Amino acid sequence: MKKEEKIRLGISIGDLNGIGSEVVLKTFEDSRMLDFCTPVIFASVKILSFLKKHYKSNTNLHGIDKTSQILDGKINVLNVWKESVSINFGQEDEKVGSYAIKSLVAATKALKNDDIDILVTAPINKHSIQSEEFKFPGHTDYLDQELNGNSLMFMITDDLKVGLLTDHVAVKDIAETITPELIEQKISTIHNALRQDFGISKPKIAVLGINPHSGDNGVIGKEDEEVLKPTIQKINDSGKLVYGPYAADSFFGSNNYKAFDAVVASYHDQGLIPFKTLSFGKGVNYTAGLHKVRTSPDHGTAFEIAGKNQADNSSFKEAVFAALKIFKNRNEYNELTKNPLKKQPRKPQNKAGREQKL
Missing domain, CATH: 3.40.718.10 (Isopropylmalate Dehydrogenase)
Structure with a gap:
């Protein structure tokens, strides 16, 4: 019997000056999470390695540059950018806000292209994300436009x-x-x-x-x-x-x-x-x-405790499990109503992330 392909869970990293990266890292410190899904964090392996060290996290990260390199059994970090970012925990910063949007835009594109199956968004600061290119009050309005919902x-x-x-x-x-x-x-x-x-x-x-x-x-x-x-x-x-x-x-x-x-x-x-x-x-x-599944934790950036290793990741973990459950329920519902939206099998890849010739 062919092994069932794991659900690909996309994660937009949110405001790097807040608690988003902390709750993401804490959630995947538990290696059992990889039994349920294949996480793909849209950020930078350089910045997440820095944050991992700051939080003394034992989360193992796998840096990739394109979605074709995603591997099951790994915590994939897709490099949306490679330059350094100055982190000032608890501070509202338009520059940092722009990286939150880079992450969201890349994750949404991957969701639309079916490179990932579901999306969980870490918290953003609604003020620092505003720019000439992004004039939405938050995630929901942007996703509504991009996904025509x-x-x-x-x-x-x-x-x-x-x-x-x-x-x-x-x-x-x-x-x-x-x-x-x-x-x-x-x-x-x-x-x-x-x-x-x-x-x-x-x-x-x-x-x-x-x-x-x-x-x-x-x-x-x-x-x-x-x-x-x-x-x-x-x-x-x-x-x-x-x-x-x-x-x-x-x-x-x-x-x-x-x-x-x-x-x-x-x-x-x-x-x-x-x-x-x-x-x-x-x-x-x-x-x-929406015709795609997106969840997020029920809290914001929590600037007051950012960087202090005090954040509770319970809601983020619940958001991950909720997205997985909703995705499965929706597929079962569509099968029962004769309108299947099954995951299409992806082309097999070798460990380097290259497509294998069949």
Whole structure:
């Protein structure tokens, strides 16, 4: 029997002045991780060797210059650049931010070309990445453009899944951003993700109100009565199990969320504050709505502890396992629905990374 090809896990390195490289190195210090996947870190073997020494990590790195040299059983580091980079832990630095984007762009290209199967992104600093070439608020918007998707920020654990109608939108703009079309699109994305990526055949979805107490029948804002409620009813009439709006202030504290497969929050903090309170360190940020799988840890660059060897890699490791599981679930779903998206077998390579002639 032919040995099954391992899933290729691409990793964008994030902000080198933050904790991203630390949690990546710590995750793959455990050699058993190579039983599950073949990691490909998009960065520079020179800079990661420096960081490995700084953190006293025993992670073995395998430097490569092109994706055809990727080897199973190795922690591959694809050299996106070879020049030296000045690291100042905990500092916001546009130059360092530019290397985070070089890594992301290279990893995304490899994902589009099927040189890697899934992508896990280490944290970036949203301010230092801005430039004339990159004007996105974060990973999600960039990947949405590059992968032609309808992306949705979906925060997940085994027991709690929270999606957002609006993510990086200023509070003053939330109400006017939420339209019936947006609600239908986001809930459709969540419904499809729950079915194909998490194996839930008939998902139940709760929707939180836009205003305090879901508007109190129009006393505290009209959006819940005029926009949210009729749209939820329309979606429910179509056969999806979608309920709400529920008052957000008591929904999580009363454990109501446990009766649903996913919760839809109207805006960023409404969903992420309870999610991170209940699951910090175990949560994963999953970008639903793309034809490729991307996850990330549920934390940022943590400049305050960067370089101190204090970072907890639990969330990054969870992001790796979530991406692997979603990839397998999605392939099984596509096979069952007669639309297989199986991994195409790659041309065999010798140890030098060159294609063997058959």
